[in-house]
Amino acid sequence: MNHSLRQQTISSIVSNYLASDYDRRPYTCETGTDNTSVTYRTERSLCHMRASSFYQADDRQERLSILAYCSIRIPEQQRMEVARFLVRVNSRLFWVKLELDMDDGIVRTSVSIHLRDYPLSRTMLASMEDSALSTLDDLYPLIMNIAYGTMKAEDAYARYCELLEEALRESV
Amino acid sequence: MNASIYPMAQSNSMPASLAQCIRTYLSDVEWSHEESARKNWIRFKARIMLDHATVTTMIRCQEETRQLSVYTHAPLYIPAEVCQEILAFVTRANYRTPARIEFDPNQGRIKFCVDAALPDSDPSLSFIGQMVQLNHDALDCFMPGILRICFGGISASEAWSEIGT
Numbered sequence: 001m002n003h004s005l006r007q008q009t010i011s012s013i014v015s016n017y018l019a020s021d022y023d024r025r026p027y028t029c030e031t032g033t034d035n036t037s038v039t040y041r042t043e044r045s046l047c048h049m050r051a052s053s054f055y056q057a058d059d060r061q062e063r064l065s066i067l068a069y070c071s072i073r074i075p076e077q078q079r080m081e082v083a084r085f086l087v088r089v090n091s092r093l094f095w096v097k098l099e100l101d102m103d104d105g106i107v108r109t110s111v112s113i114h115l116r117d118y119p120l121s122r123t124m125l126a127s128m129e130d131s132a133l134s135t136l137d138d139l140y141p142l143i144m145n146i147a148y149g150t151m152k153a154e155d156a157y158a159r160y161c162e163l164l165e166e167a168l169r170e171s172v
Numbered sequence: 173m174n175a176s177i178y179p180m181a182q183s184n185s186m187p188a189s190l191a192q193c194i195r196t197y198l199s200d201v202e203w204s205h206e207e208s209a210r211k212n213w214i215r216f217k218a219r220i221m222l223d224h225a226t227v228t229t230m231i232r233c234q235e236e237t238r239q240l241s242v243y244t245h246a247p248l249y250i251p252a253e254v255c256q257e258i259l260a261f262v263t264r265a266n267y268r269t270p271a272r273i274e275f276d277p278n279q280g281r282i283k284f285c286v287d288a289a290l291p292d293s294d295p296s297l298s299f300i301g302q303m304v305q306l307n308h309d310a311l312d313c314f315m316p317g318i319l320r321i322c323f324g325g326i327s328a329s330e331a332w333s334e335i336g337t
Contacts, residue, residue: 065270080256083263087275090266094239095287097272100263112270113288114306116299121292 010064010120011038011057017125018042018055036060044068046137053133064120065112068132070140073105074147082107082146084153089139089160096131098139107143109136138163190214190233190240190294197300198231212236222308224315229307231300240295242307243285246318250280257321258282260328265317271310282318284311 008016018027018040027042037058044051049070056065074082079102086098086107096111111128142160145151151159191214198205198216205218215232229244250258255277262275262282274283286307288295317331326334 063270080260083259084277087259087262087277090272091274091276091283093272094241095289097266099267101267102260102264110270114270114299114302116302117296118290118299119292123291124289127289127291 048140068136070107088157223312241287246282257328
């Protein structure tokens with residue numbers, strides 16, 4: 001463990017970050033059985049949904065993961081179709097990834113980093129959090145259309161690519 | 173797997189750019205490599221022997237966005253007839269690993285990726301080594317399952333049980 005370059009533990013940086021954001025709902029905190037990992041949980045209202053987000057700080061392994069969970073599960077018979085969509089989208093993403101639990105139908109996004117001696121700044125935390133939440137929020141309508149509508153993975157992916165291109169055009 | 177390619181010691185001097193950090197890392201671990209530039213990315217390509225395969229690992233970076241990425245393609249093309257099972261297996265694997273596993277069913281390629289955006293300072297050798305190690309660990313962990321599906325005729329859930337994650 002190398003905390004020499006980091007003045008605080010990862011868990012304390014995360015708790016300070018969460019506590020300082022007054023727009024956010026209160027968070028809960030749970031310490032792991034090994035006493036070196038702490039998980040913070042909070043909820044956020046996004047454009048399309050309400051998401052639970054988890055901040056897993058492991059000071060022993062110097063690892064931070066931010067996970068954003070979709071509250072609606074994917075029905076068993078639609079999981080392969082959703083998986084088809086997610087695997088295509090994952091190849092267009094950077095750092096963040098989309099995950100589907102094939103057993104429980106849970107969809108989430110995750111962003112992880114093993115910090116080693118790299119400083120964990122507020123900018124970095126905010127960037128990780130934004131990646132996890134905005135990716136989930138952006139893709140939620142397409143995922144729900146596959147799970148509960150009639151959209152096929154290929155069509156959802158084509159629509160996703162269109163949205164990406166629109167966003168690119170707007171940013172230029 | 174050769175542990176020396178994942179240095180744990182911290183580098184004393186921090187190079188001035190991501191590309192320079194990668195060059196220093198590759199020199200430190202003594203990987204012979206090729207360097208190329210494409211669009212805004214600088215890419216370093218090296219061959220390395222892992223537990224289950226000899227692979228080509230890419231480390232690439234973009235200075236403006238401060239993005240660093242390590243990726244390795246699984247050294248096989250997935251037969252079309254097992255794409256569904258591989259899709260299910262990759263989805264399960266992605267839920268359990270910090271690496272991101274990409275699968276292109278059209279080309280039959282699987283890619284293991286570890287990314288980071290590093291806005292604040294340059295990464296140390298041990299930071300880059302950790303990214304490379306995560307990438308190779310994911311490949312070594314899930315390759316046996318992929319190979320069993322492709323060549324052993326088993327299902328994704330059977331392969332998942334076999335690798336015992």
